[in-house]
Amino acid sequence: MSIKPLDNRVVVQYVKKDEGEEKTKGGIVLPDTAKKDEKPQQAEIVAVGKNIAPEDGEAEIAVGDTVIFDKYAGTKVEIDSEEYIILSIDDVLAVIE
Amino acid sequence: MSIKPLDNRVVVQYVKKDEGEEKTKGGIVLPDTAKKDEKPQQAEIVAVGKNIAPEDGEAEIAVGDTVIFDKYAGTKVEIDSEEYIILSIDDVLAVIE
Amino acid sequence: MSIKPLDNRVVVQYVKKDEGEEKTKGGIVLPDTAKKDEKPQQAEIVAVGKNIAPEDGEAEIAVGDTVIFDKYAGTKVEIDSEEYIILSIDDVLAVIE
């Protein structure tokens, strides 16, 4: 069972933190104000809608990318005990490389 | 008697849960915040408007699809004791496959 | 004397309920939340504006159709003791067939 976003939407999922993993390599830390809300602003893309592609060439994001998005954006859903967020591409601000 | 949505709208209906059915195969569970509102966000498409089709080719949704939609979207109607929700396609976020 | 809506508007009128008529054949019942407001959401089209037609072909609604519309949409007027609602086509959600 999978979730397929429509139009220009993407589905993201919070990365599960491996306990033994160090934060120095690619670890993203949110500023204090964000921590208070306890809403992480970054997640991994697990699915993209069919319109996620620029008119002239290469897409800016793809499944597997870690992205930053607006804290109040998107709709949460839970499927098979996994939690996802469905976002419009317009709410995706940047990719972490 | 049937309901035919206009323009780019779809009509959805909550799937009736069979008591003996297991949730492990395709069972969708909503997160806690959604449960409090007691408004399920997914339903089955029972009719689509004539403009539900992308400009270049294959439609993204069809009658019979299970879709996720915005919790506060749509208009509820009851016809012949059956309850339906009429949604704009813009409020349909994703298809569950 | 008649009422002719402009542009993309339609004029609808609540169907008068015949006391002896049964509800099983095409009877539309509104859900509880709608009943509280006591605002029926369906009526019959009695006139359409000259722009009520899709760009490519057949019109989706016509005089005589029973339609569902947004509860808070439209403007009520009374002419010759008959009450009408003037609606934009955008507020007409679906046709009951």
Added chain:
Amino acid sequence: MSIKPLDNRVVVQYVKKDEGEEKTKGGIVLPDTAKKDEKPQQAEIVAVGKNIAPEDGEAEIAVGDTVIFDKYAGTKVEIDSEEYIILSIDDVLAVIE
């Protein structure tokens, strides 16, 4: 002295009721809710702006037509002791014929 509306506006004036005139022939009566506000929603067109014409052919309204308009629409002005309302064509809902 006359008033000439700009662009897509019309000027309307409430029809003076002749005391001896009967209401059965073309008399328009507003519903109770409208009466409470004591704002009649219909008046006669006395002038139209130069852009009051559809792109493809015949205009939908003309000077002399009795029209229905949104209760809260328009701007009242008084010229030579005559009261007028200046409306955008978008606030004119229908013509009474």
Added chain:
Amino acid sequence: MSIKPLDNRVVVQYVKKDEGEEKTKGGIVLPDTAKKDEKPQQAEIVAVGKNIAPEDGEAEIAVGDTVIFDKYAGTKVEIDSEEYIILSIDDVLAVIE
């Protein structure tokens, strides 16, 4: 020293009432509701922006015209002890002829 409005704006100035002038010839009187606000809605155009002209031909307003405008529209300025109002053409409703 003069004021030159940009784009599609006009500059208007309230007509100074000559004490001996009678109101019967072109005198405009505002309705009671307008009088309470003590904001006259008509004034004379003293300057127009360079974009005040329709695409197909003759301009609808010109310097010297007496116009009616939205009561809450525009920005007041005073230059050399003269008070002016700068209005967008969209806030000019009609010309008094």
Added chain:
Amino acid sequence: MSIKPLDNRVVVQYVKKDEGEEKTKGGIVLPDTAKKDEKPQQAEIVAVGKNIAPEDGEAEIAVGDTVIFDKYAGTKVEIDSEEYIILSIDDVLAVIE
């Protein structure tokens, strides 16, 4: 060090009033309501963005012009102890000549 506005923005600076200068020659006085706010509405253009030019020909404003702008428009910044306001061209109402 200088400030270069982007797109269709302009940078303005309040004209420093020379004590000995008379107001009769080009002195602009604001009406009472504006004075209470103590926000002058006119200033001199010190820089313009690269898109400040009409499509068909001559620009309406240039560096050195004295302009009138919306009281609540723009963003104040201070650079090297000089205070500037960055405005969109849409908030510039008129030029004083």
Added chain:
Amino acid sequence: MSIKPLDNRVVVQYVKKDEGEEKTKGGIVLPDTAKKDEKPQQAEIVAVGKNIAPEDGEAEIAVGDTVIFDKYAGTKVEIDSEEYIILSIDDVLAVIE
């Protein structure tokens, strides 16, 4: 690890003030009202989205530019203990040169 903004966004970072550095050469001081909020309005561009380029030629901003932006614009993120702000290009008002 780096941050790559999407579409027409830029990533900026507040310039670290070197204690021994004088403010006379390029030091930007914000007015009192801005200081109260303690939100500096200027920062250095560290990354730009792929759509940051005018249609006809040269881009107005580039990595390394010091820019002024709307105080309430943008989204703060912290990556590897560095704080960044992601802004739409529309919220970038001017470049300091």
